[in-house]
Amino acid sequence: MTTLPQTTDKKLGLVIDLDTCVGCHACVISCKGWNTENYGAPLSDQDPYGADPSGTFLNRVHSYEVQPEQGAAQLIHFPKSCLHCEDAPCVTVCPTGASYKRVEDGIVLVNESDCIGCGLCAWACPYGAREMDQEEKVMKKCTLCVDRIYNENLPEVDREPTCVRTCPAGARHFGDLGDPDSAVSQLVAERGGVDLMPEQGTKPVNKYLPPRPKDTLPSSGPEFDVLAPFLEPVVAEPKGFLGWLDKALEKI
Numbered sequence: 001m002t003t004l005p006q007t008t009d010k011k012l013g014l015v016i017d018l019d020t021c022v023g024c025h026a027c028v029i030s031c032k033g034w035n036t037e038n039y040g041a042p043l044s045d046q047d048p049y050g051a052d053p054s055g056t057f058l059n060r061v062h063s064y065e066v067q068p069e070q071g072a073a074q075l076i077h078f079p080k081s082c083l084h085c086e087d088a089p090c091v092t093v094c095p096t097g098a099s100y101k102r103v104e105d106g107i108v109l110v111n112e113s114d115c116i117g118c119g120l121c122a123w124a125c126p127y128g129a130r131e132m133d134q135e136e137k138v139m140k141k142c143t144l145c146v147d148r149i150y151n152e153n154l155p156e157v158d159r160e161p162t163c164v165r166t167c168p169a170g171a172r173h174f175g176d177l178g179d180p181d182s183a184v185s186q187l188v189a190e191r192g193g194v195d196l197m198p199e200q201g202t203k204p205v206n207k208y209l210p211p212r213p214k215d216t217l218p219s220s221g222p223e224f225d226v227l228a229p230f231l232e233p234v235v236a237e238p239k240g241f242l243g244w245l246d247k248a249l250e251k252i
């Protein structure tokens, strides 16, 4: 069994906005691309061009249709990767110490050379956030791009997780959730960010921003005309040169 640090100097993590995520999978592809060449590389694929392809992905996006009590159904795209939990059961269950949580920033990592591929950590993680690499037979997971965020060979703008850097919708944010004044903590406070499955007692560092309620059609009253804004005349009565032209053309 492996022990967790009592506390960590920082709580680096992600804030994912379920309101603006469009489910494009750009974060999935950039994650696979970066991590198949860097820390934990390669991420193997099985039968990639065959009838039953599968592979190792450290970040996945699932889409759900949700029916609110009132109004139209909503499509929610739900990106999921390791949440770098404070009370990470994947660490305490590990028999070799391969899984560990860093004191300096709270990132949960796997030391692959100590991993025996027993799979206990994947069983213990309530979020399904661990990936057994079927070729290498070792456990892999999101590293929060530990090889980017401190990498002085990269331009400063690139020193954040590749999923955050790539997201075209600005739905992913990275920072220190242990600092109440950080931009990510402020965002979580403003938008009512939530823990995923808090009842599991894992204290995930990553937070999710819930989708905002969508406009609903009025249940009574005049029928809602979605085309109305486009059917309004741009100018009721042409003026100036256009007015003169209009009148001149009417006479022809």
Ligand code: SF4
Residues within 6 Å of the ligand: 081, 082, 083, 084, 085, 088, 089, 090, 091, 108, 124, 125, 126, 127, 128, 129, 130, 141, 202
């Ligand atoms: S999300 Fe799962 S793999 Fe990541 S730290 Fe929490 S329990 Fe461990």
Ligand code: SF4
Residues within 6 Å of the ligand: 093, 094, 095, 096, 097, 098, 099, 110, 114, 115, 116, 117, 118, 119, 120, 121, 122, 138, 139
């Ligand atoms: S699969 Fe590897 S990291 Fe996971 S519990 Fe077993 S030895 Fe630890």
Ligand code: SF4
Residues within 6 Å of the ligand: 020, 021, 022, 023, 024, 025, 026, 027, 028, 061, 077, 079, 166, 167, 168, 169, 170, 171, 172
């Ligand atoms: S890249 Fe951004 S918008 Fe696209 S699926 Fe990922 S989080 Fe959602």
